[in-house]
Amino acid sequence: MMKAKLNIIATLLVLFSTTAFALEHPDDHSHDHGEGQTMDLKTEIKQTIKHHLKDAHYFELYHGLAMPLPVIIWDNGIHLFMSSSFDHGHTLANSKGNYYNLDHGKIYKTDSEGHVLDNQSIIDFSITKNVLVIILMCAFLLISFSKLARSYKKGPIPTGFGRILEPLVLFVRDDIAIPNIGEKHYKKYMSYLLTVFFFIWFLNLSGMMPLGINVTGSIVVTFSLALITYFITQFTANKNYWGHIFWMPGVPVPMKIILLPIELLGTIIKPFSLMIRLYANITAGHVVLMSLIGLIYAAQHWLANGAFFGLTLFLGVIELLVAFLQAYIFTMLTALYFGSAVEEHDDH
Amino acid sequence: MDAETFAMIGKGLIVIGAGLGIGKIGGSAMDAIARQPEATAKIQTAMIIAAALIEGIGFAALFA
Numbered sequence: 001m002m003k004a005k006l007n008i009i010a011t012l013l014v015l016f017s018t019t020a021f022a023l024e025h026p027d028d029h030s031h032d033h034g035e036g037q038t039m040d041l042k043t044e045i046k047q048t049i050k051h052h053l054k055d056a057h058y059f060e061l062y063h064g065l066a067m068p069l070p071v072i073i074w075d076n077g078i079h080l081f082m083s084s085s086f087d088h089g090h091t092l093a094n095s096k097g098n099y100y101n102l103d104h105g106k107i108y109k110t111d112s113e114g115h116v117l118d119n120q121s122i123i124d125f126s127i128t129k130n131v132l133v134i135i136l137m138c139a140f141l142l143i144s145f146s147k148l149a150r151s152y153k154k155g156p157i158p159t160g161f162g163r164i165l166e167p168l169v170l171f172v173r174d175d176i177a178i179p180n181i182g183e184k185h186y187k188k189y190m191s192y193l194l195t196v197f198f199f200i201w202f203l204n205l206s207g208m209m210p211l212g213i214n215v216t217g218s219i220v221v222t223f224s225l226a227l228i229t230y231f232i233t234q235f236t237a238n239k240n241y242w243g244h245i246f247w248m249p250g251v252p253v254p255m256k257i258i259l260l261p262i263e264l265l266g267t268i269i270k271p272f273s274l275m276i277r278l279y280a281n282i283t284a285g286h287v288v289l290m291s292l293i294g295l296i297y298a299a300q301h302w303l304a305n306g307a308f309f310g311l312t313l314f315l316g317v318i319e320l321l322v323a324f325l326q327a328y329i330f331t332m333l334t335a336l337y338f339g340s341a342v343e344e345h346d347d348h
Numbered sequence: 349m350d351a352e353t354f355a356m357i358g359k360g361l362i363v364i365g366a367g368l369g370i371g372k373i374g375g376s377a378m379d380a381i382a383r384q385p386e387a388t389a390k391i392q393t394a395m396i397i398a399a400a401l402i403e404g405i406g407f408a409a410l411f412a
Contacts, residue, residue, distance in 0.1 A: 179393070273404040280407035329400045336397070 045294035049287055052212055054105050056129045057083040060212060069132060073100065073107065074123040083126070130215045133206065137215075141198055165198075172197050172331065180335040185342040189335070192232060196225060197331040204282060204323030208316070216326075217282035219275065226275035229334045234267070237341035249345075270337055274330060281326050285319045359409050366406030370399045 039047070058066040068084035075098060085093040086102040092114055093100045100122075101110045107124050108116045127135075148162035148169075158166050172194055177186040203215045215221055243249060245263040248256050292312045299305050377395040381388050 175389075175393075273401070273408075276407055276411065277400060277404045280411055281403075284407075325396075329396060332393070332397065333400065 041294075041298055045291070045298070048294070049290045052290060053214060053217060053283060053286060055218060056105055057086070057102060057107075057126060058088070059129050059132060069129065070127045071100075071107065072125040072127065074125060075109065129213070130218055130221065133203070133213050133215050134221070137199065137202055137206070141195075141202065145198075168198075169194060176328075176331050176335050180332065181339040181342065185338075188236070189232075189338050192228070193331050193335055193338075196229075196334060197327050200225070200278065200330055201324060201327035204327060205320070207282065207286065208319055208323060214282070214286055216278055217286055219279045222275045222279040225278070225330070226271040229274060229337065230268075230271040233271075233337045233341045236338070238344070240343060240345050241341045270333075274333060278326055278330055281322060285322055289315055289319060362409035363406055366402050366409075369402045373398050373402070 057069055057071060059069060060066045066088075068082045071079075071081055071083050071086075071093070073079040073095075077096070079095040079098065079100075081093060081095050083102070085091070086100075088102075092110060092112070093102070099110045099112055099114070101108050101114060101116065107122065107126070109122050110116050144161050144165065147160070148158050148165050151158040151160075151162050157163075173186070173190060176197075177190055177193055181189055200216055203213075203221075206213050207216060245267065246260060248259045248263070251259065289312065292308055292315060296305055296308045296312065299308055373395055377391050380391045384391075
């Protein structure tokens with residue numbers, strides 16, 4: 001009974017996500033390229049995919065219905081205004097006597113006629129779509145996990161959404177943290193591992209939702225996550241870890257000198273590969289899914305339409321698996337690096 | 349042929365290599381699980397880590 005219910009929910013979710021992806025149909029962005037100018041379908045599909053992969057100053061809820069987001073610019077003082085004053089790049093935004101233009105998602109400083117001033121650089125701190133989603137996700141995680149924590153005061157069994165979270169927390173502890181870090185040291189890393197696991201997993205899942213969110217497919221986000229992993233690894237490492245990097249025990253001296261730069265590089269390559277892996281997997285997944293949705297539109301025959309719809313559905317399910325797998329791998333490798341930082345060697 | 353063509357061929361070769369590598373890891377893991385079904389969890393973990401490392405190289409080639 002329970003299983004049947006779950007199956008129905010899963011199917012509905014997948015159907016919902018794929019159809020709603022399709023709702024983001026291309027022609028919405030034709031205004032970027034002048035009115036009246038018609039594009040062929042191929043260019044349109046390409047444009048949509050490119051647009052989807054990028055961060056934006058609008059939160060697009062539905063075809064043509066976009067929510068403006070605040071723009072924060074540092075330009076010898078803070079300039080704060082809503083992105084609606086750009087009117088999707090049609091008008092210049094005027095803030096405290098300075099003019100700004102929005103061109104393909106990037107803000108430029110211009111003069112009053114709209115000519116870009118090349119020598120004027122500005123720093124963009126705007127609450128973009130990705131930032132908004134990250135803030136919302138943090139709030140969601142904070143609320144649901146503090147609720148889970150509070151429910152343990154009432155009894156040993158959590159209630160509500162916590163029942164889903166509890167086995168996952170135990171999964172991270174028993175299958176990721178303890179085997180890779182060890183019984184002795186795992187506790188101090190648990191908070192970071194849990195945070196990173198749920199953060200990435202929920203963001204990946206929300207990327208499969210109809211709103212067109214693509215946070216973990218943006219390299220800045222994965223870079224920040226990898227950077228935190230890197231710092232935690234370096235700052236909690238014990239003398240064995242540094243010993244293995246600077247003066248590898250148990251090998252002849254010439255070999256130690258050769259190994260030193262390799263090991264030093266290795267400390268950077270590890271978080272770098274974490275960054276690239278998550279970014280590339282999610283980006284590739286989104287590109288493939290959106291291309292297949294584009295094929296549904298491009299196909300001329302109803303049979304081909306149906307076939308591509310089935311393929312899209314199938315890949316949508318695969319992407320749900322990838323969403324979990326990437327969160328798992330990121331957490332697992334992070335735990336592995338932490339484990340190598342606190343490993344104790346009595347044998348040599 | 350210009351430099352970009354060669355870059356594309358190189359990317360293709362790297363992806364073929366990565367595919368072969370992941371295939372070999374998966375095959376060996378299958379063998380190992382068939383021999384020792386009770387060690388499935390451990391083998392799967394090791395398999396996923398190794399596959400993820402190779403996949404990283406494949407993606408680096410594609411995006412570099």
